[in-house]
Amino acid sequence: MAATIKDIAKMAGVSPATVSRVLSNQREFYSEKTAKKVRDAAKQLGYQRNTSAVELVTRKSRVIAVLVSSTQTNFSNPILNGIQQQAEAHNLSVMIIFAGENKPEMQEKALQTVIERSVMGILLVAVDLDPTNNALLESANIPFIFISMTMKNANFPFISSNDFDIGYQATKYLIKKGHTKIGFAGTDLNSFVGNLRFEGYRDAMRDNQLARKAEWVCGGHFTYEDGLKAMRQYGQKTELTAVIASSDLVGIGILNQANQYGIRVPGNLAILTVDGTQLCDIVRPKLSSVTQSFFEMGVKGMDMLVSESIKEFYSMYTPINIVERESV
Amino acid sequence: MAATIKDIAKMAGVSPATVSRVLSNQREFYSEKTAKKVRDAAKQLGYQRNTSAVELVTRKSRVIAVLVSSTQTNFSNPILNGIQQQAEAHNLSVMIIFAGENKPEMQEKALQTVIERSVMGILLVAVDLDPTNNALLESANIPFIFISMTMKNANFPFISSNDFDIGYQATKYLIKKGHTKIGFAGTDLNSFVGNLRFEGYRDAMRDNQLARKAEWVCGGHFTYEDGLKAMRQYGQKTELTAVIASSDLVGIGILNQANQYGIRVPGNLAILTVDGTQLCDIVRPKLSSVTQSFFEMGVKGMDMLVSESIKEFYSMYTPINIVERESV
DNA sequence: AACAATATCACAAACGTTTGTGTAAATGGG
DNA sequence: CCCATTTACACAAACGTTTGTGATATTGTT
The missing domain is CATH 3.40.50.2300 (Response regulator)
Incomplete structure (x- = not known):
């Protein structure tokens, strides 16, 4: 059905080889006169090259x-x-x-x-x-x-x-803002990246002589529901004053659940999310983030x-x- | 480099044709004995079929x-x-x-x-x-x-x-809820779908003997910024009590700008968005929507x-x- | 045991390109 | 005007499959 290189060759009165070289612009192989004939014929026939054949050879x-x-x-x-x-x-x-x-x-x-x-x-x-x-x-x-x-x-x-760096920088930033009790939510510590981020968090806490508690870290897989769940685990009367969310959606989950508890953000609880997509800008309050260069x-x-x-x-x-x- | 059907044929001591038929399970063409030889050889050579060749022929x-x-x-x-x-x-x-x-x-x-x-x-x-x-x-x-x-x-x-229906049903729903001054925001009336939705909106208003005003409809292309812009156009003292947003993002834009104006949603202004993605669930208040079956x-x-x-x-x-x- | 029917396989053409090589024509220098 | 060089093209092989058809071996029937 579809026109092939041979059809063009026949119409233009040249060989298929020449057609191929004209169509792929191998300049040293043809004269402009035949090139024009070939191109005209190709257009007239509505030629589309066959990628399978090209890739095969x-x-x-x-x-x-x-x-x-x-x-x-x-x-x-x-x-x-x-x-x-x-x-x-x-x-x-x-x-x-x-x-x-x-x-x-x-x-x-x-x-x-x-x-x-x-x-x-x-x-x-x-x-x-x-x-x-x-x-x-x-x-x-x-x-x-x-x-x-x-x-x-x-x-x-x-x-x-650098996921270690994400954990470290996020924690360091919150510490610099005066926080000492910092949660870490929404990522699976058994995953490689989760673990790396956690190590960054851990080291930053250690480097600033801050104690950690096991219940401050919550697992998850970056979802909105993981955020809700994390905040519920922390509870209404949590001692935390800040939390690092593994994704924007996790951050929003934490935010919404915190609001439901009557915990004000950022007044009573600071949230720092990881990713920094548009989502951060469309919720209220807007979420501060460790922004990645996606x-x-x-x-x-x-x-x-x-x-x-x-x-x-x-x-x-x-x-x-x-x-x-x-x-x- | 990569193993071909011929390599398998050689190793199994059969013809390429037979290999092809075994590998594509054309049962009536081979015995189980040779089939096994072929399959073993294929596995041993790490054979991957060449899609280009297949598609070509x-x-x-x-x-x-x-x-x-x-x-x-x-x-x-x-x-x-x-x-x-x-x-x-x-x-x-x-x-x-x-x-x-x-x-x-x-x-x-x-x-x-x-x-x-x-x-x-x-x-x-x-x-x-x-x-x-x-x-x-x-x-x-x-x-x-x-x-x-x-x-x-x-x-x-x-x-x-059915975009006409989206416009019509959305409007009808808001009217049933008691609204009479309804905005229509975030879509380009010159686009085909935008126009269809508008016609639905228009007809629903007409069918309920409600007047419309030109300034109630705002253009746009479904973006968050279009939502902000629309609400700014309506202004802080708008007479509207409800607005139909062309997308969830437009709805969130309207919501945020309304809040900034001190307009309460849904108290002072109802928002009904079109799409109904997860975004509707993660903002506060959650946005009611005309949900599409994407x-x-x-x-x-x-x-x-x-x-x-x-x-x-x-x-x-x-x-x-x-x-x-x-x-x- | 002879013949037909069937099962199993191999041969070879075809798919539409690209590209190395061969060759005739055009061009150039002296 | 002759030979060397270059230009412009054609020939044909190759890429890895699929599939129609022909050939041989096997089986079944009487």
Whole structure:
């Protein structure tokens, strides 16, 4: 049905080889006169190149696969926007695949599909890859980078915030504001990033000679409900004067539950959230945050993937900065 | 580098044809004995099929392209989740491409890339296709469906809420609650959906013998800032007792600006938003909404695309329902 | 035991490109 | 005007599959 390169060749009276070279602008192979004939014929036939054929023969594709964990934290959007922007700049296509909620089998299936397509690179956004899939990812010989997720297995390249630093800076900031009893809510200490942040929190407390209590830290997975739950665990008469929320949504959960308890924010309780998305600006009081550079993660991730230098497993941190709003 | 079907054939001592048929389970073509040899060899070689080659020869692909307008309204996530769920059910891959902020050239480029890939179907999520691209979309002979966007050009199949009904039901609901002076904020009346919703609003007012004023309706594009702006336009001493917000974010903008004016919600001003995402639940007061079935749109869209019956341009509405929370 | 029917497999063409190489025509220098 | 160089193009192989058809071996029927 669709027109092929041969149809164009016939119409223009040249060989398919010439058509191919004209259409991909290999200047030293054709004269302008035949080039025009070819281009006219192509337009007239409504030619669209067949990407499968191209990728088959060239043995590489111009698509970047993005695996994103479907645990819907809202920060994946700015990351994807960054990725998309750079993809356009490099004239690449982006294939986004939801890798499920970090279930090993779903991850494996997602990996299979992208490897079959022999994509030119893989970006893993916020996916906590199960160790059983490590081998599969490596065996494909496709460059990959983790975004917004650092791995215990330090051999994998990543672009992310420094999670230890997030915990440390957040705590230090609150201490500087005069707080001594500081909660830590909404993240699973068994997860790698959760643990890193906690260590930052712990060290900052220690470095300032502040005691901690086990009940000040609450688990969770970055959700709004985790925030509500954390505040309920702290209770109406909590001794805490400040709390670090693992995400904006957690922060909002804490805020709402605190208000319900009659605890005023920031009067009775300061809240500092991690992420700093638009959500911080649309609630009242606006939430102060440790803001991550999500858009930049996407940009840098894509850039690193197309650069040749990823051969040596190179990782980097994107900056974090504390944005003061109204909640501390 | 990577193992091919021929390598397997050699190792198993059979022909490539047999390997192909074993691997794709064409039962009537091989014995279990050779099948086992083939499968063992495949596993041992770490075989991954080459999708390009498959698609080239079969002349069809198992990927659905999703074009999504990057005007980041937050409702695209549930739609994408619905799409993704059904894609898995049908064993399809999903390729997501951001089509820019409804700029004609970006739309064209996005369309080109998916057509080149000869995807098996195209889902256009919230993209307001420029008429200049209509021909391109149609010429590709690839089934497509618009999601959450109805077109003036009625010949294109879509899945969406009934926007007239959204306007009508929202207005009717507020009238039933005793309101007579009702604002309409955050949508561009020149857009097709904006206009439809406005007509619903207008007709509901008329059907209830209520007068309207031009200054009660404010334009915009569903953003938080549009909400702030609308409320500022209404002013601190507005006569309005209720307002319909074109999105949750617009509703929150109105809410925050109203609070700043000392206008109490819902005491002095009722707010009814359109969309009904999680945002409605995390602000205080919680926002009542005309809730759309976004997830279902994704599910139905994918289902329609794979069903054969889309040949005749079939469109459908997904249900809307009013969820009462605390803002009216 | 002979023949038909079936099961199992191999051959080879085809999908639409890209690209190395061969070759005829055009150009240039002297 | 002759030979060397360059320009402009065509030929054909290759990429990794799928699939129609033909060939051989196996089974079944009488």
